[in-house]
Amino acid sequence: MEEQKEDQLDYESEKVEILRLAQSKKNINSLNMDLERDMQRIDEANQDLLVKIHEKEDEIQRLENEITQTRDLAEDEEWEENNATMERERALQEVEEETARLERKNESLVHSIAELERKLTRKSQKATKCEQDNLKGTPEESKVKLQQLEASCADQEKKLAKAIEDYAFVAQLCEDQALCIKKYQETLKKIQEELETRFLEREVSKVMCMNSTSKEYNSQNNKSRESLEWKQEGTVTEVVIYTSLEPRLTFIRNFVLLRYTVFIIIERRSRLFLKSKYRQLTILEVLQMSEYLLDCMTVVLTVLNRLFWSQAYVLHSARQTPEITEVHLSRTKLGMFPNVSHRLIPVAH
Structure with missing residues (x-):
């Protein structure tokens, strides 16, 4: 329960x-x-x-x-x-x-x-x-004066036509001369470049050969310094100098001088010609200028030709002569060169 x-x-x-x-x-x-x-x-x-x-x-x-x-x-x-x-x-x-x-x-x-x-x-x-x-005058005198004036006008017209023809001819001649100068500058520049390249090639080859022959020259110079002496007799002294590079140096110096001279002459004449276009010149002045330009060109060409052949002859004679030449200098001349000591002066090829 x-x-x-x-x-x-x-x-x-x-x-x-x-x-x-x-x-x-x-x-x-x-x-x-x-x-x-x-x-x-x-x-x-x-x-x-x-x-x-x-x-x-x-x-x-x-x-x-x-x-x-x-x-x-x-x-x-x-x-x-x-x-x-x-x-x-x-x-x-x-x-x-x-x-x-x-x-x-x-x-x-x-x-x-x-x-x-x-x-x-x-x-x-x-x-x-x-x-x-x-x-005031008579009719006959007026007719005579009129005929004289007509004749003088005809003569003046003829002279003017002739002067215009002469001026045109001279202007054409000046233009032709300017063109010739331009072509001459171009050819001169080409010749200069060719000469410089050839000269540089020759010098480079000589420098390459100089490295191989420097030791031989040094040994020969050392031997010759021991053997050779100064011989003084009165005012004459014998000095032994290497003169193989002298013709080349003179050639380079003359060529550079002539180059600058030529370019200065051509530049001044061309400037004068260009200025003459902007002013009225007489026929006599234009003829004198053209004749002067032709004379300058002929002088430059003759100088170039003579310089080339003279330096070629000098180089040819320097190659045929021995490398050591005796130069006789007096004491007064030696006084002009204070850096020259009483010993051999070697000059490299």
């Missing part, structure tokens, strides 16, 4: 607990429903706020666009005003320049009109004097 009572009590307690749990479940469900309704109201409020925010943003953007448009319009108006003012200033400056130019032209016209009036008055005075002279 006691067990049944305990079971019944447990059953009742469980039933009460179940009812309590069911009631709590209902309460929780109602609370959830309330929360859902509250969340829905909050979402609706949020949606309304988002719509208002979008509207505000659109309004702000519209206002910004209006501000930028007004600013651009103001800048455009200012730019147009600046351009208009600049154009007005430019037009005003052009008008001022045009007025100044017209004033200068007006002054020159007034001056020329005054000169023409003076010339007309002089001519009218001369004409009146000539008419008076003609009226």
Whole structure:
């Protein structure tokens, strides 16, 4: 019996607990429903706020666009005003320049009109004097004077035509001479380049050979220094000098000097010819200038020819002579060379 009572009590307690749990479940469900309704109201409020925010943003953007448009319009108006003012200033400056130019032209016209009036008055005075002279003279004398004037006019026309022909001929001759000078400069430049290249090739080959033979020359010089001495007899002294490079050095020196001389002459004559085109020369001056140019060209060519053949002969004779030559110098001449000591002076090939 006691067990049944305990079971019944447990059953009742469980039933009460179940009812309590069911009631709590209902309460929780109602609370959830309330929360859902509250969340829905909050979402609706949020949606309304988002719509208002979008509207505000659109309004702000519209206002910004209006501000930028007004600013651009103001800048455009200012730019147009600046351009208009600049154009007005430019037009005003052009008008001022045009007025100044017209004033200068007006002054020159007034001056020329005054000169023409003076010339007309002089001519009218001369004409009146000539008419008076003609009226005073007889008709036979006037006919003779007219024939003389016609003959003198014909002679002057012939002389003028001849002078024009001579001037044209001389101008053509000067142009031909200028062309010849230009071609001569080109050929001279080519010859100079060829000579320089050949000379450099020879010198390079000699320098290459000099390295191989320097030891032999040094040994020979040391031996000769021990054996040779100065021989002084009165005012004569024998000096042993290597003179193999002297012809080449003189050739180079003379060639460079002649080169600069030729270019200076040609440049000055060509400048004179170019300047003569811009001023009116007489026929005698043009003929003298052309003759002088021809003389200069012939002199330069003859000097070049003589220099070339003389240096070729010197080089040929230097190759045939021995490498060591004795040069006799007096004591007075030795005084001109203080750097020369009383010993052998080797000069490399």
